Each structure stands twice: as C-alpha cells, then as structure tokens.
Amino acid sequence: MAELRRAAGLNPDLVEELVKKHFGAEFTSKITWDFVKGGFARSELPRRIAAPQRVLGIQIGWKTFGEFTDNIGFRLELWDPKFLRQAEGLVEEYNQKTEGTKLELYRTIMHWPASARQAA
Numbered sequence: 001m002a003e004l005r006r007a008a009g010l011n012p013d014l015v016e017e018l019v020k021k022h023f024g025a026e027f028t029s030k031i032t033w034d035f036v037k038g039g040f041a042r043s044e045l046p047r048r049i050a051a052p053q054r055v056l057g058i059q060i061g062w063k064t065f066g067e068f069t070d071n072i073g074f075r076l077e078l079w080d081p082k083f084l085r086q087a088e089g090l091v092e093e094y095n096q097k098t099e100g101t102k103l104e105l106y107r108t109i110m111h112w113p114a115s116a117r118q119a120a
Contacts, residue, residue, distance in 0.1 A: 010074060010101055011094075015046040018093055022086040023065075027051045031062060040064075049076075049083075075104040 012030070019029040029046035033039075040050065040062045050062040066078040066087065078087045084107065091105045 010045070010070070011098055012045050014094060014097060015068070015103075018090045019046075019049055022090040022093070023049060023083065024051070027065075029068065031064075070101075073104055074101045075106050077106045077108045079108055081107070 016029050019027050027049060028051075029049055030043045031040050031050045032043040032047035034041035040048075046068045048064045048068065049066040050064045052059045053061045053063050065080045065083050066076055068074070068076055076087060076091060078084060087105055091103050094103045
C-alpha cells in the first residue's frame with residue numbers, strides 16, 4: 001500500500017517539512033491511530049496533523065487537528081477552524097512544489113459534544 005502511494009506521486013517528506021513550517025516545530029503529519037494499541041503511533045506516511053499534549057512538561061498523548069486521506073484524491077481534512085490559514089498555506093506551497101498528485105483542502109469542522117451543550 002505504501003508503494004502505491006509513493007508511485008502515485010505523493011511526497012511524504014515534503015508534507016512533513018511543510019507541516020512543521022506552517023503549523024510549528026512540534027506538529028507532525030506522520031502519526032496514525034493504531035487499533036491494536038488503542039492509541040496513536042508513528043507512521044511512515046502522512047496521516048494526521050497532530051501536536052503533543054503535555055502536562056507539567058510530560059507528553060501524555062496527541063491532539064489531532066486534521067487528517068490526510070487519499071481515497072478520493074490526496075486531501076487534507078481540517079477539523080479545527082483555528083488552523084485554516086496555516087492549512088491553506090501548506091496546501092498552496094505543496095501544490096507549487098510538486099508535479100504529481102495535488103493536495104486539496106476540505107474544511108470538515110467537527111463540533112464537539114461538549115461545546116454543543118446548552119447551559120442549564
């Protein structure tokens with residue numbers, strides 16, 4: 001499967017470089033959900049945009065902001081509207097630097113259940 005994605009023209013190293021440039025040095029794109037472990041794990045290919053969650057300087061997990069998918073073209077589904085400007089810059093720069101598959105941005109704003117509750 002990884003060979004198919006590389007053959008399709010995806011450049012995982014460029015995606016990772018641009019995520020760090022546009023979102024910040026702590027952010028990564030090479031993280032995925034591991035169903036066996038029940039948590040996030042490192043990946044060779046770009047899967048999700050995430051930043052480490054820290055408590056008292058100790059990493060306790062990952063906070064995800066978007067997901068890369070390639071089932072209908074290569075696209076970035078952005079979940080958090082606070083990072084729209086960074087995501088637009090990442091997509092624009094990736095498409096300028098590559099000849100193969102183009103990256104598309106989809107704003108899939110997720111509404112968390114806790115924010116939808118009405119005050120009692």
